[in-house]
Every structure is written in structure tokens, then in C-alpha cells.
Amino acid sequence: MAMNDYLKIVRKMQKNSENFVLATILEKTGSAPRSEGAKMLIKRNLSIEGTIGGGLVEAMVIKAAARVHQDQQFRIEDFILSNKDAASLGMVCGGDVKILLEYIDWADPKTNGFFNEIFDLYENKIDFVIITKIPKDYENERLEKWACTETGFYGAESDEILSLVKDIKENFYQLKYKDAYLQNNCYFVEPYFKTENVCILGGGHIGKVLAELCKSLGFYVTVIDDREEFANAKRFTTVDEVKVVPGFEHITDVVKISQHSFVIIVTRGHSYDKEVLAQMLQTDAKYIGMIGSTNKRNHVYQCLLEEGFTFRDLDRVYSPIGLPIHADTPEEIAVSIAAEMIQVRRGPQK
The missing domain is CATH 3.40.50.720 (NAD(P)-binding Rossmann-like Domain)
Structure with a gap:
């Protein structure tokens, strides 16, 4: 899903106070059809916007999203695409994907505040990076998110995150044409840039x-x-x-x-x-x-x-x-x- 389409859909769902599950590929190996950062939105009725590759993996993600809707708690799931599944999609071999399923709840002021900041950056054509902390124990932790531009920063401060943000800002232009990636298996970094x-x-x-x-x-x-x-x-x-x-x-x-x-x-x-x-x-x-x-x-x-x-x-x-x-x-x-x-x-x- 293109970033402008993704943000338009999210903004519309925010206006309608429509909660949803956001599925994001954190890691992939082999010939999984979409790359890191690919997103799909799963609504309460399990209809979707966007795709993370189609086929069996997407069906399994939608099934997992139903549990997230029920629990209102994020999950991280590993899905395996077998060689047989890959062949049905026209690929040579299979692959694995690690997917973050997060519950977007518009009743949460932090969620609203974060997305409003993202909407403002995008509409003002300012390049930015989204950082998501991936907790090891999602039973007792919540997702934390930050956004940073070449000169600005949005989110709660800590020594650890400020160190990462400093590194990102110093290498900002080197991030322009990289896919999203996991940093030390703890932070998911997603560049959002408009340069052609x-x-x-x-x-x-x-x-x-x-x-x-x-x-x-x-x-x-x-x-x-x-x-x-x-x-x-x-x-x-x-x-x-x-x-x-x-x-x-x-x-x-x-x-x-x-x-x-x-x-x-x-x-x-x-x-x-x-x-x-x-x-x-x-x-x-x-x-x-x-x-x-x-x-x-x-x-x-x-x-x-x-x-x-x-x-x-x-x-x-x-x-x-x-x-x-x-x-x-x-x-x-x-x-x-x-x-x-x-x-x-x-x-x-x-």
C-alpha cells in the first residue's frame, strides 16, 4: 500500500473512530512476496485495506488479527510460506515473515496524538522516520512509538531512544532509500521520504x-x-x-x-x-x-x-x-x- 493511501485510510478511520489492527512486516527471509514495512489494515469485520502479499500467509494474518481485535493487545507472529504455497503465487521458493499486529484504538490519547503528528509531517511534505519499540514480553508491555525528522523529534524521551535518534539524524540521508529494518531486534525503523x-x-x-x-x-x-x-x-x-x-x-x-x-x-x-x-x-x-x-x-x-x-x-x-x-x-x-x-x-x- 502506498504511503499516501495508507495515511488517507488511517485518517478516515480516525475521523470515524473506527478501530483496526495494523499488520506490518518486520522481517522476511526467502521469497516472501512483500518486503519489510509492507502494511495491511484489518477492520473489525475482518475486511482489509492493502496487502502483505496475499495467499495463505495473508489469510493466517487476518485470522490472528481477529484475536487482536478481541484482546485489544498487540502480538508478534512468525508465519512460514512453504515451497508449495510459494509455487501457487508464482515464486520459486518459500520464505518466512515476522509480522507485528498492533491494535489501533482511537480512545487512546497517545495514539491520536502520534498519528496527528504524522499527518502534519506528511501534509507539510517533511521527510520523517517512525521508530517502534518491539517489546520482548508483549503480555506486560505496550508499544512505544516515536517520530523524528532531520532536526525534530516527537515522543517520550529516554537515554536509549535519544541515542538511537541521534544516530538516525546523523545518517538521515543514508536512510532515504533503505527499506524498513529492525535495529538490534528492539527498534523497528521506517523511513518515510518523498524524494523521487x-x-x-x-x-x-x-x-x-x-x-x-x-x-x-x-x-x-x-x-x-x-x-x-x-x-x-x-x-x-x-x-x-x-x-x-x-x-x-x-x-x-x-x-x-x-x-x-x-x-x-x-x-x-x-x-x-x-x-x-x-x-x-x-x-x-x-x-x-x-x-x-x-x-x-x-x-x-x-x-x-x-x-x-x-x-x-x-x-x-x-x-x-x-x-x-x-x-x-x-x-x-x-x-x-x-x-x-x-x-x-x-x-x-x-
Whole structure:
């Protein structure tokens, strides 16, 4: 669920004094479909908003949320996605997820105060980080939460939390494109940033020209390839990050993809493009573009449809990529792609 959608729903439920259970992925291993920080809201009638991946795990989370509604006490649950379950979702292998289930009670002044602070930060376009203390004994403790910006802090003070906040503030910009993470198994740290980033999958000729062009347009640019001779700092001198990966199977483990992200898929083959596109369709990326002919696109789409994706999923993809300006050279193709990105950036959503 995109952050703006999540906050809109929470604010509406606050206005209606409608309590709910908030499920958040704290940790994941293997091929669990969503990453740390993914959220789902479960209402009293067990209807949901958002998703943490669908399938059996989501069904088990909803069942656990019913107990949280009854007890009005948070829980931390571990769920295992077997290889058989994963296969039904179109993945190669299973994985485990640790999920926090917290009861949001609007009768609690602290809960209201905390979310009001978050709403104000978001509406004023201020980047912030949410910190949640994860108690070891949830039978006798309650969740504590804090919010901090690069210069501000909201929440009860203690030496321990102030030390963590100091570290976060000193490394604030390094957090911008990281997923949420657990700090020493005690504090869950969730960055909420609005800055637009571009992730270019493929460091070939088009990727190189496009990376430099995107940087000049004010994007935070990350280039990813599995070939060090194509992805290195000497070749990409102006971009923010260059990452060499062993393969394209777990891209969301190495780069943050949010609702402000632009993803450009320009790898060197059909199979790599399909692998990357399948992952990107499970993110909230603002723009997903894939290079290639109509025939190549149709082949990749058909493979994904057979794996369980829908036509609605594929409608998010811009392919063939770029505005139709009869581009031919890598430089011209990069211009056509950048122009389409600007169109999405400045215009209404597709």
C-alpha cells in the first residue's frame, strides 16, 4: 500500500473512530512476496485495506488479527510460506515473515496524538522516520512509538531512544532509500521520504546515457547490473549508486522502491526482464518502463499471465518504453524515455 493511501485510510478511520489492527512486516527471509514495512489494515469485520502479499500467509494474518481485535493487545507472529504455497503465487521458493499486529484504538490519547503528528509531517511534505519499540514480553508491555525528522523529534524521551535518534539524524540521508529494518531486534525503523528515485536495471549503452540524463533532471539515480564491467564507478561517474548483483532475483533487497520510484528495465535479455518485471509489479513504483519490441513485450506478458499476474497488473507497465519520437540511437532512446518519465512526473497518473 502506498504511503499516501495508507495515511488517507488511517485518517478516515480516525475521523470515524473506527478501530483496526495494523499488520506490518518486520522481517522476511526467502521469497516472501512483500518486503519489510509492507502494511495491511484489518477492520473489525475482518475486511482489509492493502496487502502483505496475499495467499495463505495473508489469510493466517487476518485470522490472528481477529484475536487482536478481541484482546485489544498487540502480538508478534512468525508465519512460514512453504515451497508449495510459494509455487501457487508464482515464486520459486518459500520464505518466512515476522509480522507485528498492533491494535489501533482511537480512545487512546497517545495514539491520536502520534498519528496527528504524522499527518502534519506528511501534509507539510517533511521527510520523517517512525521508530517502534518491539517489546520482548508483549503480555506486560505496550508499544512505544516515536517520530523524528532531520532536526525534530516527537515522543517520550529516554537515554536509549535519544541515542538511537541521534544516530538516525546523523545518517538521515543514508536512510532515504533503505527499506524498513529492525535495529538490534528492539527498534523497528521506517523511513518515510518523498524524494523521487530512478532505478535503472541494466548498465548497457542506453542505461549509461539515461542514468546521466536522469541525474541532470534531479532524480536520485541507482544503476544495477550483474556485470561489473558494465556497473562500476568509473563508467558511471555522476550517478548516486552503482550496484553489482549476482543475479536479478532479489532486486528489492538491494534498492528501495516506493510510490515515488521510477523503474527502468533495460537488461540484456527476455528472461532477465521478466524476472525483474515480476518483482516490480509487486511494488508501489510510480513508473515501470520496459524496453523492447512489441513481440518481446507480448512474450514477457504472456509468461507473467501464466504465473498469475493480471492484465490490470500489466497495464501499469510502459512498454515499449519511451515517447514515440522515432528514436534510434542510445542517446535518442534515452531522451524518449526521460520525456515519458517527465510526462508521468508532471501529469496525472496513468
